[in-house]
Amino acid sequence: MYKIGIPRGMLFYDYYPLWAEFFKELGAEVIVSPKTNKDILNSGVLNCVDESCLPVKVFHGHADYLKDKVDYIFIPKMISIRKLEYCCPKILGLPDMVRFSIADLPPIIDTTINLRKINYTSSKYKKAVYEAGKYITQNKSKIRNAYKKAWESYERYLYLLSKGVIPIEAVKMYNKTFVDLNYNSKNHDMSIMVVGHPYNIYDEYLNMNLISKLINNRIKVMTPEMVSKDEIIYYSNQLPKRMFWTYGRRIVGSAFSLIEKDEVEGIIYLSSFGCGIDSILIDLIERKAKSKGVPFTLLTLDEQTGEAGIDTRIEAFIDMMKWRNKDDCDISTFR
Structure with missing residues (x-):
């Protein structure tokens, strides 16, 4: 039985149920690297070029962890996942970066996904x-059936997200017959949107368990994955020019949607230091939040970030929102 390694980084929380079920249906054993920890972060920093952003460095650490434990590492080359749009350059070049940065790697399954001019039904x-699939079997019928079942699992995963289940939990729940869809619908004092790239929002080590801390403070957490594609497209089209980065469109469209519909009382933007795309997205969302009087704060992550600083920022943001809502709702959010 072949062992396929899937690094727990970058697009893991976008597609893991699809990838994992596909290889399992083909008869392979899927091995996932553990959650990010200090050793994985340090390994990634040592094995990656200095100019890379933090999520890419972390991904290298996950790949390095898997290299002696599997027959193949699955790192698809995601060029485009939607017509006329592109993924971030760091995602496009990820398999090549890992291949030339880490020594003694097993073969990388770097299947190219490019839907810029095609769609999911094309040849x-x-x-x-x-x-x-050919790395596991040459039987096209078996590959086709495996992908069909994997897509069904992926649709169940997307359904959970649409019901407000955080992807961290949905990954554990998507293949169960019964799930608690009230995970994020318990009593709460306010709602806050945590916006940013998924590899920043859902890596609990990098963001110091931000989502858990918010939920423990009776905060209802909203993320871009909980907003429908139709709404994302509609609200992102409010921009004067087309957003050709897929994740940029998702981030802006989801934030604009929740702000315009008055479904969140505050926004926390999680960004990794040096992210070029974020430098544009942050400004767009902050301006929209300001125009609607929605509190906004930015948390920037890097390998030097300390948890005490993050905790202080979160506590201050929540306290100021509660104080403003209770006593001084006529005071401007932005000074």
Whole structure:
């Protein structure tokens, strides 16, 4: 039985149920690296070029952890996942960066996914699926059936997200027959949107368990994954120019949607230091929040970030929101 390694980084919380079920249906054993910890972070920093952003460094650490434990490491080359849009350059080049940065790696399954001019039903996309499956079997019928079942699992995962389940929990729940869809619907004092790239929002080590801390403070947490694609497209189209970064569109569209519909009382933007795309997105969302009187704060993460500083920022933000809502709602959020 082949062992396929899936690093717990970058697009893990976007597609893990799809990837894992696909390889399991083909008869492979799927091994996932553990949650990010100090050793994985340090390994990533040592094995990656200095100019890379923190999530890419962390991903290198996860790949390095898996290299002696699996027959293959699955790192697809995600060029485009939507027509006329692109993924971030660091995602496009991820398999090559890992291949040339870490010594003694097993073969990398770097299937190219490029839907800029096609869609999920095209023959070119099906060819990409077969390309990934051929590492395990040459039987095209088996690969096709495995992908069909994997997609069903992925749809269950997306359904959980649409019901307000945090992806961290949805990954554990998507293949169960019964799930508690009230995970994020318990009594809460206010709602806050945590916005940013998924590899910043859902890596509990990098963001110092931000989501858990908010939930423990009776905060209802909203994330971009909980907003429908139609709403994301509609509200992102309010921009004067087309957003051609897929994740940029998701971040802006989801934030604009919740702000315009008055469904959140505050926004926390999680960004990794040196992210070029975030430098634009942060300004767009902060301006929209300011125009609607919605409190906004930015948390920037890097390998030197200390938890005490993050905790202080979170506590101050929540306290100021509660104080403003209770006593001084006529005071401007932005001074």
